[in-house]
Amino acid sequence: MPKKLTARPLRDDEVHFDVWGCRGSRNLLPRRSSIGNHTSCYSVTTATDAFVFDAGRGLAAFGHALMTEPRFSTVRRVHVLITHAHMDHWEGLKDADWFWRRGNGLEVRLYGTAEAIGGIRAGYAHPLYVPLDLLAMGTVARLEYVTISAEEKRTIGSFSLRTSPLNHYSGSGDNRRFLDTAGFRLAVRKGPTVAYLSDHEPHAGTAETERKLITGAHLAVYDSHFPDIKQQMHGHGSQEHASNVARAHPGVLVLAGHHAPSLSDQDIRATWRRHGKGAPNFQLAIEGRTYAFDRARGAFSLLAG
Ligand SMILES: [Zn+2]
Ligand SMILES: [Zn+2]
Numbered sequence: 001m002p003k004k005l006t007a008r009p010l011r012d013d014e015v016h017f018d019v020w021g022c023r024g025s026r027n028l029l030p031r032r033s034s035i036g037n038h039t040s041c042y043s044v045t046t047a048t049d050a051f052v053f054d055a056g057r058g059l060a061a062f063g064h065a066l067m068t069e070p071r072f073s074t075v076r077r078v079h080v081l082i083t084h085a086h087m088d089h090w091e092g093l094k095d096a097d098w099f100w101r102r103g104n105g106l107e108v109r110l111y112g113t114a115e116a117i118g119g120i121r122a123g124y125a126h127p128l129y130v131p132l133d134l135l136a137m138g139t140v141a142r143l144e145y146v147t148i149s150a151e152e153k154r155t156i157g158s159f160s161l162r163t164s165p166l167n168h169y170s171g172s173g174d175n176r177r178f179l180d181t182a183g184f185r186l187a188v189r190k191g192p193t194v195a196y197l198s199d200h201e202p203h204a205g206t207a208e209t210e211r212k213l214i215t216g217a218h219l220a221v222y223d224s225h226f227p228d229i230k231q232q233m234h235g236h237g238s239q240e241h242a243s244n245v246a247r248a249h250p251g252v253l254v255l256a257g258h259h260a261p262s263l264s265d266q267d268i269r270a271t272w273r274r275h276g277k278g279a280p281n282f283q284l285a286i287e288g289r290t291y292a293f294d295r296a297r298g299a300f301s302l303l304a305g
Helices: 058-068 114-124 132-136 204-215 237-246 263-273
Strands: 018-020 041-045 049-053 078-083 107-112 141-148 150-157 160-164 181-188 192-199 219-223 253-257 283-286 292-296 299-304
Touching: 018 058, 018 078, 049 114, 078 181, 107 114, 114 132, 114 141, 132 141, 141 204, 141 299, 160 204, 160 283, 192 204, 237 253, 237 263, 237 283
Parallel strands: 049 078, 078 107, 107 141, 192 219, 219 253, 253 283
Antiparallel strands: 018 041, 018 292, 041 049, 150 160, 160 181, 181 192, 292 299
């Protein structure tokens, strides 16, 4: 049975991984799923820093938790890593508590490709909304945009980040438009490594990129929009592919995310049972779940949810 979350700040040697939004493309409102209702958002948190993978509507849940849960009370820096320009991966930014609470002292950095950062700035520009720079005045201590490339390595404090380009596009046939999409591999110094590959449609030509991102990682989130490989389209992957990855990398806890909004909980769980046979390290991403890194085992364990 998962333990309850502790009512104290994370210690220096503790790392949590949380699922805040695991629904693909659109939100399910009103809430109608016990798996995921909100668009993409996941976090890796230490005592001082939070790294967020994508800023979908799940970011509203994370932003609130960051301000209210004791385990996050010593976090001072938030690094939001945005994979690509699609709105379902940044629509949650305006709902983050840190843009609405005066003098909260957080340092917030948004990382994305030039295309993604340009899309976000345009999406929040007057008169579509209020520019994030304006929301940042008098609330956060700092808001910074950091343009990254889809293929690079950089050090951020005691973390190292590697990006690799994912295969993601909208439409099909003549309407197919590719997006400059970055997959992430985040390593916590003297701690776990977490990989994030979404949105992504895998094929034989992407195997090497995927291998670079996930080999030796402790946890990896995979775009598993569709049940089966043969259904893969529109730049999205499948539970079948993610489960194959889990079988090939038994040391990596592979979480299937970006669940298609057309699928019921029953469909998603039935697919997971079908493809998860013989892969105990293949699990569904489920909102509200918290995993803690267990240093003795060198693996993430489910803590709550
Ligand atoms: Zn998406
Ligand atoms: Zn997308």
